Amino acid sequence: MQLTVLGAGAWGTALAIAAARRHDVVLWARDAAQAADMQTARRNARYLPDSEWPAGLNASSDLPQALAHAAGPDGLYVVATPMAGLRGALSLLPAHARVLWLCKGFEAGTGLLGHQIAAQVLPEARAGVLSGPSFAQEVAAGMPTALVAASVDADLADMAVTAFHGGPLRIYTSPDPVGVEVGGAVKNVMAIATGIADGLALGLNARAALITRGLAEMSRLGVAMGAQPATFMGLTGLGDLVLTATGDLSRNRRVGLLLAEGLALPDVLARLGHVAEGVYSAATVAAQARSLGVDMPIAAAVHDVLSGELSAREALGRLLQREARSEFS
Numbered sequence: 001m002q003l004t005v006l007g008a009g010a011w012g013t014a015l016a017i018a019a020a021r022r023h024d025v026v027l028w029a030r031d032a033a034q035a036a037d038m039q040t041a042r043r044n045a046r047y048l049p050d051s052e053w054p055a056g057l058n059a060s061s062d063l064p065q066a067l068a069h070a071a072g073p074d075g076l077y078v079v080a081t082p083m084a085g086l087r088g089a090l091s092l093l094p095a096h097a098r099v100l101w102l103c104k105g106f107e108a109g110t111g112l113l114g115h116q117i118a119a120q121v122l123p124e125a126r127a128g129v130l131s132g133p134s135f136a137q138e139v140a141a142g143m144p145t146a147l148v149a150a151s152v153d154a155d156l157a158d159m160a161v162t163a164f165h166g167g168p169l170r171i172y173t174s175p176d177p178v179g180v181e182v183g184g185a186v187k188n189v190m191a192i193a194t195g196i197a198d199g200l201a202l203g204l205n206a207r208a209a210l211i212t213r214g215l216a217e218m219s220r221l222g223v224a225m226g227a228q229p230a231t232f233m234g235l236t237g238l239g240d241l242v243l244t245a246t247g248d249l250s251r252n253r254r255v256g257l258l259l260a261e262g263l264a265l266p267d268v269l270a271r272l273g274h275v276a277e278g279v280y281s282a283a284t285v286a287a288q289a290r291s292l293g294v295d296m297p298i299a300a301a302v303h304d305v306l307s308g309e310l311s312a313r314e315a316l317g318r319l320l321q322r323e324a325r326s327e328f329s
């Protein structure tokens, strides 16, 4: 296959390295100097400095050349920008492209998920999302990882399997992009919550409670938006929530840890150096919950901390003061 990965951050680079062990891969970076440096050094010094590139991977900042690479019948485009760049990246592709995106979140401003943006920008494309519990550093290092390719187009999901399944990577398929994308967006917000709790040294009991109640919030929102309930028990729901909420490689979890130290959000983001999508999705998650009448107290608390309305301790106090209720109502 010929793959073109658009966006040379940590995750795009990691999956490009994994795919290039078997396919011909072009990694497109918008910054010409970064592309030239990566091509010479055979590594991405800024985002994934420890991972050397296989021979099948080449960097380019030449957009027409990168697009031509995956334009044939065996071609696949992979958009690896943050959510904020998805609309722009999709708009560069041919109308009948086969495309997967990797970002996890709601688009700021519109509140849309990836598959809704794709339906607007590229209605005739064959499109889907690749998501699941996956830290870029581990994938680039060839460590075992399971992902889900979700699309209403089963052939496109199968193409993702051909592109990435094999060796240490397992790719499952799903017909539920709504559930997969809601899981990916909400788990980032919940990872900020567990980072805050761990930063305040609230203990392991509190962490388990936040993960479990966070899963309940994620499932309620997803089902209200039309997702299949079973999706939230899978890799892109429970699986990614556990990884991101407990794994210290998570940027969203790190945001919570730093907020608990008392740092202001702009200082937290400056220290991170990578995107933390939960910061940008929290407002949409809280707004969607309100408009659909879904109870999401943890997500609302994270939103209020991020917007500066509450301190981390005040948010905790508000959660602990909630009325008793039945666990599954």
Ligand SMILES: NC(=O)c1ccc[n+]([C@@H]2O[C@H](COP(=O)([O-])OP(=O)(O)OC[C@H]3O[C@@H](n4cnc5c(N)ncnc54)[C@H](O)[C@@H]3O)[C@@H](O)[C@H]2O)c1
Pocket (backbone or CB within 6 Å): 007, 008, 009, 010, 011, 012, 030, 047, 080, 081, 082, 083, 084, 085, 086, 088, 089, 102, 103, 104, 105, 134, 135, 136, 137, 273, 274, 275, 277
């Ligand atoms: N890093 C991971 O382990 C991981 C794993 C799974 C999913 N993801 C998701 O993948 C997406 C990308 O994450 P990442 O870790 O690669 O981010 P990153 O912060 O490492 O890199 C972001 C990259 O996107 C580029 N970029 C930023 N804004 C852009 C725009 N508007 N248009 C085009 N390019 C733009 C930056 O120049 C940079 O190269 C996020 O949605 C993230 O949630 C990341």
Ligand SMILES: O=P(O)(O)OC[C@H](O)CO
Pocket (backbone or CB within 6 Å): 104, 132, 133, 134, 135, 188, 191, 240, 243, 244, 249, 250, 251, 252, 253, 275, 276, 277
């Ligand atoms: O580092 P994070 O918090 O963006 O999480 C990365 C991946 O989404 C984990 O699956």
